[in-house]
Amino acid sequence: MKTISENTCFGGTQGVYSHTSTVCNCDMTFAVYLPPQAKSGPVPVLWYLSGLTCTHENAMTKAALQEHAARRGMAVVYPDTSPRGEGVADDEDYALGQGAGFYVNATQAPWAAHFQMYDYVLTELRELVMAQFPLADSHGITGHSMGGHGALTLALNNPDKFASVSAFAPIANPTASDWGRVQLAAYLGEDETAWQAHDATVLINAKGWSRDVLIDQGTSDQFLELLKPEALSAALASARIPGVFRMQPGYDHSYYFVSTFAGDHVDWHADRAG
Amino acid sequence: MKTISENTCFGGTQGVYSHTSTVCNCDMTFAVYLPPQAKSGPVPVLWYLSGLTCTHENAMTKAALQEHAARRGMAVVYPDTSPRGEGVADDEDYALGQGAGFYVNATQAPWAAHFQMYDYVLTELRELVMAQFPLADSHGITGHSMGGHGALTLALNNPDKFASVSAFAPIANPTASDWGRVQLAAYLGEDETAWQAHDATVLINAKGWSRDVLIDQGTSDQFLELLKPEALSAALASARIPGVFRMQPGYDHSYYFVSTFAGDHVDWHADRAG
Incomplete structure (x- = not known):
């Protein structure tokens, strides 16, 4: 590293690091915020997954998580949103390829050689940061837009790995959205049954969720038609999940x-840290 | 506008606006944050002046002032750091010309035609925002680096126009620094007597300051030799000014x-708003 x-x-310390990823078969960059409490012992971790076109850097400079992480004694890990580099496949569409990994393990060419963001976040980067930083084995996960999709689907599929989950304006039902169908077909193939595990609304409808969840969504978000918050909101209510789904008046899709x-969100995760 | x-x-609302500046003889962009309290009546104003290479945008996305401005009911105005555009003089040095107005009124060619940032911030932009937004006639001023220099010198020269002043890592003694001597010579000419009014340390030594002041400076700032905090700190103490000068351990020059x-800083200004 x-x-x-x-x-x-x-x-505390806002750091940026790089390492050679075995899973993604390329060098990867990520950021970690360590709060002042980490100087005297391990602290719980909040994973923040970013959205389309973002790197590790957007949230680190604009989300203002550090103030709250310092207040509550949580670390924040900000992974990149995809593998990158010259040998890594890409596409002219900003929503496919580099900057748009969608937090899945690609099975299709040319993506499968590098686009393994699900395993990367869930396993490889987790093991690396746990070994390199003073972190307690207590993990919450959140994210924005494509990263909200990633946070929800990683947590729903791995309840033993995350103590808490939340999302900001997530892509809530990607199997029914142009932010999802294109990418899931490219990365996972045309057989839609392989897509089901990567759609928060489908997962909630199929198997529920034994814990609570916090979702924030702006009413003036310019991407509401692609995000489909109503699908996830209905699924959470139908499954009687003790969640908090907030439509926030006037807010758009930005880091504001x-x-x-x-x-x-930091309070939500800190209150549930093991 | x-x-x-x-x-x-x-x-509240984070807005970005442009207008044709008579003083700078070009179009200028600026940002205004209006807190929620502005919906029910005029709110006091905090001016935030940015540093070298910045535009109106850096602080608006990275300084996290909005949270505190909303908590205290203050507006924040973020001017650009210089005139800009095709017809505007520039230099290869990042610290001279566009992005580096130094908050003075240039008297020398080729700068004088546009580089009138002192009058622009003090008068033209103030009149514009007062006319366009629900603002009370109560102004605090702060800034970072070159903008800290601007905040201090504008306030020290115009105590009737500002109720409060603070600065983050200001260029504290520009007449003795390579961040200052080059620019003051270019904009104001070789006669150094014209520079005196644009150096916070010189101003404090010459005429003191009847109010208090808050300065924060990181001990790990990579530009300490150019900023010269010790000169301003000594001047404030010598003049017996009830200021708070904080050397903050480990902090660098960044927006972190x-x-x-x-x-x-927002609390400092809100507590002193008229």
Whole structure:
């Protein structure tokens, strides 16, 4: 693991690191915020998965999570949104390929050689950060847009690996959206049964969720037709899940929305950390 | 005035606007954050002046002032750091010309035709925002690096126009720094007597300051030799000014430093708003 930068922030350290990923078969960059409490012992972890076109950097500079993570003594890990580099497949569509991994393990050419973001986040990067930083084995997960989709689907599929889950404006029903169908077909193939495990609404409808969940969604989000919050909201209510689904008046899809509610999400995860 | 964008943020509105500046003789872009309290009446204003290479945008996305401005009911105005555009003079040095106005009125060619940032911030933009937004006639001013220099010198020269002043890692003694001597010579000419009014340390030594001041400076700032905090710190103490000068351990020159102390600065100004 190489250190790219470290900046003191709210009494802790905002760092950027790179390493060679075996799973993604390329170098990967990620960011970690360690709160001041990490100086005296292991702290629980909040995973923040970013959206389309983002890198590890967008949330680290604009989501304002650090203030709240320092207040509550949580680390934040910000993975990249896809493998990258010259040998890595890409597409002209901003929503496919580099910057758009969708947090799945691709099975189809040319993507399968590198696009293994599900295993990367769930296993390889987790093991790396647990070994390199003073982290307790307690993990919450959240994310924005495509990253909200990733947070929900990783948690729903792996309840033993995450103590808590939340999302900001997630792609809530990708198997029914142009933000999803194109990518799931490309990465997983045309057989839609392989897509089911990567759709939060489908997962909730199929098997429920034994814990609670926090979702924030802006009413003025310019991508509501693609995000389909109503599908997830209905699924959560139908499954009688003790969730909090907030339609936030006037907010759009930007980081001005994410930063506004960052404190609530950090509190949500800190309150549920094991 | 044209609206470029408006995003809901912490219950208020983060907007970006442009207008044709008479003083700078070109179109100028600026940002305004209106807190939720502005919906029911005029709110006091905090001016945030940015540093070298910045636009109106850096602080608006990375300084995290909005949360605190919403909590305290203050507007924030983020001017650009210089005139810009095709007809506007520039230089290969990032610290001279576009992005580096230094908050002075240039008297020398080729700068004088556009580089009038002192009058622009102090008068033209103030009149515009007062006319266009629900703002009370109560102004605090702060800034970062070159913008900290601007905040201090504008306030020290115009105590009737600002109720409060603070700065993050200001260029504290530009007449003795390579961040200052080059620019003051270019904009104001070789006669150094014209530079005196644009150096916070010189101003404090010459005429003191009848109010208090808050300065934050990171001990790990990579530009300490250029910023010269010791000169300003000594001047404030010598003049017996009831200021708070904080050397913050481990912090560098980045927005991770600014955002960490943004809440303290907003509180400082809100507590002193008329």
